Amino acid sequence: MARAVRMAATTWALLVLLATLMPTQPLGSGAAYISWELGGGLWGTSSDYGAGLFEQEGEMVARLQIANAVMFVPLGALFAFRRDRVRAATAIAWCFAASVAIEALQLAMAAGRTVDIDDVLFNTLGGVLGAVTAQLATAITEPRKREGKRRRPHPRLARK
Numbered sequence: 001m002a003r004a005v006r007m008a009a010t011t012w013a014l015l016v017l018l019a020t021l022m023p024t025q026p027l028g029s030g031a032a033y034i035s036w037e038l039g040g041g042l043w044g045t046s047s048d049y050g051a052g053l054f055e056q057e058g059e060m061v062a063r064l065q066i067a068n069a070v071m072f073v074p075l076g077a078l079f080a081f082r083r084d085r086v087r088a089a090t091a092i093a094w095c096f097a098a099s100v101a102i103e104a105l106q107l108a109m110a111a112g113r114t115v116d117i118d119d120v121l122f123n124t125l126g127g128v129l130g131a132v133t134a135q136l137a138t139a140i141t142e143p144r145k146r147e148g149k150r151r152r153p154h155p156r157l158a159r160k
Helices: 002-021 055-080 088-109 117-141
Strands: 033-035 114-116
Touching: 002 055, 002 088, 055 088, 055 117, 088 114, 088 117, 114 117
Parallel strands: 033 114
Antiparallel strands: none
């Protein structure tokens, strides 16, 4: 099982890298655009990026952020299943680190990609959803270790 999970996680991670790092311009030819304002593109704040969004553009940005979250749900789940025990916090940390690394690579490539703090936020949110789902699935499907066993009182507490 561990090998299958490792293979699935590696395959999905490669697909995410391909989807997020595919240049839209030749490498080094585009000016980097960085959006550090939380929700700047999503809620249309006063920054240049979100100001004056038409309704269709706002819907497009919302769909993009949902896609960012959905893209990381399998990574969160697969990272959580990497070991015998599900570790949601570790999986979430890996998803956050992967998202920051992707944004840093997009900035370094300067190939028409936008570096956006919202991408990190929504990718990590997707990782949280995946890790929590994996943890819940494990808790539901894992057989209870003590089921059927009666708890014995401590010898000093047992009545004689």
